[in-house]
Amino acid sequence: MAQVIDGKAFAAKLREKVAAEVAKLKADHGITPGLAVVLVGEDPASSVYVRSKGKQTVEAGMKSFEHKLSAETSEEELLALVKRLNEDPEVHGILVQLPLPKHLNSDLVINSIDPAKDVDGFHISNVGLLGTGQKSMVPCTPLGCLLLLRDLHGSLAGKDAVVIGRSNIVGKPMAQLLLGDSATVTIAHSKTKDLPSVVRRADIVVAAVGRPKMVLGDWIKSGATVIDVGINRTTGPNGKDVLVGDVDYDSAAQVAGAITPVPGGVGPMTIACLLANTVTACCRANGLSEPEGLVA
Numbered sequence: 001m002a003q004v005i006d007g008k009a010f011a012a013k014l015r016e017k018v019a020a021e022v023a024k025l026k027a028d029h030g031i032t033p034g035l036a037v038v039l040v041g042e043d044p045a046s047s048v049y050v051r052s053k054g055k056q057t058v059e060a061g062m063k064s065f066e067h068k069l070s071a072e073t074s075e076e077e078l079l080a081l082v083k084r085l086n087e088d089p090e091v092h093g094i095l096v097q098l099p100l101p102k103h104l105n106s107d108l109v110i111n112s113i114d115p116a117k118d119v120d121g122f123h124i125s126n127v128g129l130l131g132t133g134q135k136s137m138v139p140c141t142p143l144g145c146l147l148l149l150r151d152l153h154g155s156l157a158g159k160d161a162v163v164i165g166r167s168n169i170v171g172k173p174m175a176q177l178l179l180g181d182s183a184t185v186t187i188a189h190s191k192t193k194d195l196p197s198v199v200r201r202a203d204i205v206v207a208a209v210g211r212p213k214m215v216l217g218d219w220i221k222s223g224a225t226v227i228d229v230g231i232n233r234t235t236g237p238n239g240k241d242v243l244v245g246d247v248d249y250d251s252a253a254q255v256a257g258a259i260t261p262v263p264g265g266v267g268p269m270t271i272a273c274l275l276a277n278t279v280t281a282c283c284r285a286n287g288l289s290e291p292e293g294l295v296a
Contacts, residue, residue: 002226002256005148011268014147014294015060018275021291022061025282033282034063035093035119035275036085040078040104041071046097053095053271060275065091071101078104079112086114092285093119093278116285119277121173130176137277138296142174144269145206145227146181146296152225152258157182162199164188164215164246165208170229174206177296195219207246217251226252226259229266 025031035057039050050066057064067081078096085094094117100106110118115125121139129136149156161183165171171187178185188198189209199205199219207215208229220226230246245262253259260266276294283290 002253003258004253005152005225005227005258005260005265007144007148007260007265008268010148010151011144011272014269014272015056015275017291017293018272018279019060021279021294025279025288026061029286029288031282031286032061032063032090033092033278034065034088034090035095035278036065036067036088036091038067038069038078038081038085038094038096040069040073040097041101043099046099050097053274056271056275057278062275062278063090073101073104075104075108078109082109082112086112086117091117092282093117093274095120095274117281119274119281121277122169127168127173130173133180137281138177139169139173140270140273140277141170141229141266142177143273143277143296144266145174145229146177147273147293148227148260148266148269149204149225150181155181156204159183159203160186160201161204161206162186162188162202163206163208164195164199165206165210165229167208170208174208178204178206180296205247209246211246212244213246213248215247215252217248217253217255220252220255222255223257224255226256227266228260228262231262231267 037050037053054064054066085091094113110122111124115123118126118137121137126136161178163171163175166187166189175185175187196219200221204225206227212232212234228245228247232244233241234244236242243263280290280295
């Protein structure tokens with residue numbers, strides 16, 4: 001049976017490290033990192049997520065600025081708010097919760113955020129910096145995956161990694177981060193020919209495709225590390241909703257060397273990395289050295 005990678009425990013340690021860095025910034029420099037989260041509309045999942053972000057921000061000793069806007073908010077109003085946050089010296093990180101209502105242009109809004117405060121790492125400038133190996137803000141979920149892999153393996157140099165999924169949020173930045181750590185990277189997707197055989201050669205499999213239990217155990221090379229980014233809500237045997245990943249956990253765990261569960265694997269890392277990114281942004285804004293272990 002595979003070693004279970006406990007993302008919940010790792011995220012708790014990362015949040016402790018963040019809190020220690022925040023306390024140090026306050027004590028040594030009189031600076032408190034601030035995170036602003038903007039929620040437009042009443043999407044239930046987004047509302048829960050934003051509440052959790054706010055709670056964990058405060059627990060880490062940071063300032064939390066929550067802006068909840070109605071679903072009818074105009075693009076002009078939203079862009080004006082982002083502009084105010086860009087200019088606010090107490091705000092070091094800005095996150096506009098996605099998805100936005102359909103009448104709002106997500107790309108326009110995200111690219112209106114100051115790249116130095118773009119703690120989600122979605123601004124086109126940060127995408128370009130990451131792609132060219134320069135210092136950037138890194139998307140939280142791929143950063144969380146990378147930190148878990150580094151903790152497990154130490155060096156990733158020479159590892160054969162397959163990323164299943166080519167989204168701008170996970171798949172593409174994940175591949176860039178793995179390349180940055182000198183892994184040999186393949187991005188696979190729905191059009192990949194003989195996907196199982198491509199996955200079977202991998203030392204590291206990152207599944208981020210959004211299809212429940214798509215990756216089967218007989219796709220996995222013996223001893224490989226499996227990072228399951230998928231969070232899919234399905235109906236369980238008892239008729240109740242259950243969360244499952246993109247990997248068929250039961251069969252994959254029989255052959256993998258290590259695997260993340262769903263829930264409790266990658267999920268908790270995302271908010272922890274958001275807090276880490278905010279501390280990093282605060283240090284950069286004030287010309288201070290970046291804390292070790294919080295960045296890619």
